[in-house]
Amino acid sequence: MTITTTPVIHLEQLVKTFGAVRALDGLDLAVVPGEVHGFLGPNGSGKSTTMRIVLGLMRASGGRAELFGGDPWHDAARLHARVAYVPGDVALWPGLTGGQCLDVLAAANGGVSEQRRSELVDMFDLDPTKRIRDYSKGNRQKVALIAAFATQAELLVLDEPTSGLDPLMEQTFRHCVRERREAGVTVLLSSHILDEVEALADRVSIIRGGRTVSSGSLADLRRHTRAQVHALTVESPGELPAAAGVADVTVEQLSGHVDSRFTVDAEHLDAVVGLLHRAHITTLTVTPPSLDALFLRNYGDGSEADVEPTVDVVAR
Amino acid sequence: MTTRSERIAPPSPGGTATMLMILWRTQRRALLVWVAVLAGSMIATATAVAGLYDTPAKIHSYATAVASGNALQAINGHVEGIDSLGGVVQDEFGFLAAILLPLLGINLVTRATRQEEESGRVELLLGGRIARHQPTLAALLSTTGAILATAALFAAGLAASGIPVTGSVLYAASLAGLAFVFAGLTALLAQVMVHGRSVYAGALLVLGASYVLRGVGDVTDTWVTWLSPLGWAEKAAPFGQQRWWAIALPLAVGAVLAAAAVLTARSRDLGSALIQGRTGPARATGALLNPVGFAARVHRPAIVGWLAGGLLLTSMMGTLAQQLIDAMTGNPALADAMGISPTAPLEGFVAVTQLYLAVIATGYVVQAVGVLRGEETAGRLEHRLSGTISRTRWLGAHMLVVVAGLLAVVGASSLALAGTVAWSLGDADQTSAILGAGLAYLPAELVLTGLALAVYGVRPRAYPLAWAVYALVAFVAFLGPGLRLPRWALDLAPTTHVGNPPLDAVSAPGLVGLSSLAMLLALIGLLGFRRRNIPQA
Numbered sequence A: 001m002t003i004t005t006t007p008v009i010h011l012e013q014l015v016k017t018f019g020a021v022r023a024l025d026g027l028d029l030a031v032v033p034g035e036v037h038g039f040l041g042p043n044g045s046g047k048s049t050t051m052r053i054v055l056g057l058m059r060a061s062g063g064r065a066e067l068f069g070g071d072p073w074h075d076a077a078r079l080h081a082r083v084a085y086v087p088g089d090v091a092l093w094p095g096l097t098g099g100q101c102l103d104v105l106a107a108a109n110g111g112v113s114e115q116r117r118s119e120l121v122d123m124f125d126l127d128p129t130k131r132i133r134d135y136s137k138g139n140r141q142k143v144a145l146i147a148a149f150a151t152q153a154e155l156l157v158l159d160e161p162t163s164g165l166d167p168l169m170e171q172t173f174r175h176c177v178r179e180r181r182e183a184g185v186t187v188l189l190s191s192h193i194l195d196e197v198e199a200l201a202d203r204v205s206i207i208r209g210g211r212t213v214s215s216g217s218l219a220d221l222r223r224h225t226r227a228q229v230h231a232l233t234v235e236s237p238g239e240l241p242a243a244a245g246v247a248d249v250t251v252e253q254l255s256g257h258v259d260s261r262f263t264v265d266a267e268h269l270d271a272v273v274g275l276l277h278r279a280h281i282t283t284l285t286v287t288p289p290s291l292d293a294l295f296l297r298n299y300g301d302g303s304e305a306d307v308e309p310t311v312d313v314v315a316r
Numbered sequence B: 001m002t003t004r005s006e007r008i009a010p011p012s013p014g015g016t017a018t019m020l021m022i023l024w025r026t027q028r029r030a031l032l033v034w035v036a037v038l039a040g041s042m043i044a045t046a047t048a049v050a051g052l053y054d055t056p057a058k059i060h061s062y063a064t065a066v067a068s069g070n071a072l073q074a075i076n077g078h079v080e081g082i083d084s085l086g087g088v089v090q091d092e093f094g095f096l097a098a099i100l101l102p103l104l105g106i107n108l109v110t111r112a113t114r115q116e117e118e119s120g121r122v123e124l125l126l127g128g129r130i131a132r133h134q135p136t137l138a139a140l141l142s143t144t145g146a147i148l149a150t151a152a153l154f155a156a157g158l159a160a161s162g163i164p165v166t167g168s169v170l171y172a173a174s175l176a177g178l179a180f181v182f183a184g185l186t187a188l189l190a191q192v193m194v195h196g197r198s199v200y201a202g203a204l205l206v207l208g209a210s211y212v213l214r215g216v217g218d219v220t221d222t223w224v225t226w227l228s229p230l231g232w233a234e235k236a237a238p239f240g241q242q243r244w245w246a247i248a249l250p251l252a253v254g255a256v257l258a259a260a261a262v263l264t265a266r267s268r269d270l271g272s273a274l275i276q277g278r279t280g281p282a283r284a285t286g287a288l289l290n291p292v293g294f295a296a297r298v299h300r301p302a303i304v305g306w307l308a309g310g311l312l313l314t315s316m317m318g319t320l321a322q323q324l325i326d327a328m329t330g331n332p333a334l335a336d337a338m339g340i341s342p343t344a345p346l347e348g349f350v351a352v353t354q355l356y357l358a359v360i361a362t363g364y365v366v367q368a369v370g371v372l373r374g375e376e377t378a379g380r381l382e383h384r385l386s387g388t389i390s391r392t393r394w395l396g397a398h399m400l401v402v403v404a405g406l407l408a409v410v411g412a413s414s415l416a417l418a419g420t421v422a423w424s425l426g427d428a429d430q431t432s433a434i435l436g437a438g439l440a441y442l443p444a445e446l447v448l449t450g451l452a453l454a455v456y457g458v459r460p461r462a463y464p465l466a467w468a469v470y471a472l473v474a475f476v477a478f479l480g481p482g483l484r485l486p487r488w489a490l491d492l493a494p495t496t497h498v499g500n501p502p503l504d505a506v507s508a509p510g511l512v513g514l515s516s517l518a519m520l521l522a523l524i525g526l527l528g529f530r531r532r533n534i535p536q537a
Helices: A047-054 A076-082 A098-108 A114-123 A137-150 A167-182 A194-200 A218-223 A266-278 A291-299 B014-052 B056-067 B070-076 B085-112 B114-119 B121-126 B134-160 B165-192 B196-220 B223-227 B229-235 B244-267 B291-319 B321-330 B332-337 B345-377 B380-384 B391-425 B431-440 B442-458 B464-483 B487-491 B494-498 B508-531
Strands: A009-018 A021-031 A036-040 A062-067 A083-086 A155-159 A186-190 A203-208 A211-217 A226-233 A246-254 A257-265 A281-287
Touching: A009 A047, A021 A036, A021 A047, A021 A062, A036 A194, A047 A062, A047 A155, A047 A186, A076 A083, A076 B391, A083 A137, A098 A114, A098 A137, A114 A137, A114 A167, A137 A155, A137 A167, A167 A186, A167 A194, A186 A194, A194 A291, A203 A218, A203 A291, A211 A218, A218 A291, A226 A266, A257 A266, A266 A281, B014 B085, B014 B134, B056 B070, B056 B085, B056 B321, B070 B085, B070 B196, B085 B114, B085 B134, B085 B165, B085 B196, B085 B229, B114 B121, B114 B196, B121 B134, B134 B165, B134 B244, B165 B196, B165 B229, B165 B244, B196 B223, B196 B229, B223 B229, B229 B244, B291 B321, B291 B345, B291 B391, B321 B332, B321 B345, B321 B391, B345 B380, B345 B391, B345 B431, B345 B442, B345 B464, B345 B494, B391 B431, B391 B442, B391 B508, B431 B442, B442 B464, B442 B494, B442 B508, B464 B487, B464 B494, B487 B494, B494 B508
Parallel strands: A021 A211, A036 A186, A036 A203, A083 A155, A155 A186
Antiparallel strands: A009 A021, A009 A062, A203 A211, A226 A257, A226 A281, A246 A257
């Protein structure tokens, strides 16, 4: 994926203030065509505000916001022909049926494919004759998702779209996102479900306090964090605790084996494996950091030691 | 040492007390407003009547005027012992009481039962040490408390106006019984209907039927009156025969309904209902897909409701035109209280009715623009504007529908007034004057529309300001003449600048000024709306 393509969404040093509150404080985000971009951050970190600025529902107080190279505030209605949005709290008209809402949203979104609409209604197992007021939260969410997936939009903006769905529907949702991605659609997906982002996203941006704290592919992000290592060796890897880049070491002498657990940063992994090798490896497991670990590290209050993913590895 | 059975003891009656405390904390404002408004309007009526009819002769002429026609009996009820101060109060307050007291029970019970259940808050409480039937029981108890407080204030207010104490107490008790029947009925409906709005609809349907049955019974002077809870209150005859036993009927029926509600609540599943929501069409038709057609759908309830109110008011007034004019010619004090000059009673009567209609029409526009605010706070506007509909187009479509609704309310109600006046007087000479007066109020009504739009567009959180101006218009219209407000106070209401047609000439500069102001305000609203954040908390 080349970053030289014009981004679908390009935000630079975005600032948004509500009175004295600084909701966004220099946020950067670039979403390139054809990618699924995971958008992560704790509650109140500014994810929804960012999406509303991207859609021209709110105007940035500072910085630059571009959608398809245009100004989302001034050209909102024109640009929206290429966008479909699922808001965080799906609110629909209580007196209309699910099917009527689908048609109303479709009309406002510049048309849908009839065939895909009916396929999606089946896939999400939605009864379109029920009134919105009789739907559960999950069913209302399905209506908004079907409406968005059925459009010809080039960009899907999804704000925590699966918060009310059951695991089965969550799978259907993932299937639909992948299917849209294969059709060349770009997706901005904010979520709290790390599994979902890990399964779907090509790239991830993590924001906190209205600022981007990390951005890149999952591989990029992992490169900057520590891997967990568990090794059984014949001899004791004596210098291990003193080796560069190694931390959280516990070494235990078992019958005929030495059991070592530690974390190591990516650039020193090679040297450390050499060290283990000299002690004659019996088994070796290297676990790359999970997204949870990345997430916790970036969400935490900055003191890395508190949230270091390896703290729960204890000696037997 | 506590045993196991003690630790998982069934919820104690303490749960009901806890529920009552929760209700008091969350709903006391509605409760206190109901009590204050009801007691206030009753005491105001009693005081005004006592001041106006200060001699037996005046009371007698009122009694003869009212008893002469069936139409007034159909509206206010058949008052036994009308030839007394208490009887006049009962007649004057009859229409208001027949609507407000049942509404007290319906509103307070619904908001504490099915509406809470629908919102999911009851679920939260039942997860604690509250038993399934206790929210319903607490709702009934707190509503009964409100009814008793209202009745006590009624009795005190009536007695203070110089009405015999026995009659005052019986009258207050009969009205309390009326409210109690509807509280019990609503509690039961809340068990069988799945949505708060269907509970309202069901209870209002029963109220409408009760009103019709009471009217039919009174006009035909038959037992049909006894089929209606409104009839039971009337048959207590507090200023006539004083049938104390007639109060037992509403109390018994209300108690049976309440008990059935509590028992049903105890045995049914949370969130369940006998009558579930119905299904509807799976596809939207052409009109819904167009922004104007969609806006019409969104505004339909407000238009229908206020239109019904306007038609009811104007056709009722029009039907009684001849009788009211006769009564005013015979009783200048009555004419004066309504702000009608005795020299031109017909024009004065039409002018007052059109002013009342303007109060209804301005209420409609403020509510209709408020619907837009509702779309935004509910989160639907955000979704709607994420499509290809621009802000200007969205607002334009909605304002088109709001103004069309205004024309419908004013036009249809004026036509109804013209038709019924012609029927009552036996000639149609007034038709063009009546329609003209209705249309002349449009610029004033549009000022309120513009103001509501400006507040919504620029500072939506300040929307109560639009309602405050509406309250001023209503206050000036209803009480301006009676209270003899100073000129500057009257001038605060846009409706004053129309010129009070057809009694006085329409003020052309007034209409031009109002129209310009309306346009200016609407423009401010549009510009503000295009520039602000959506949603704006």
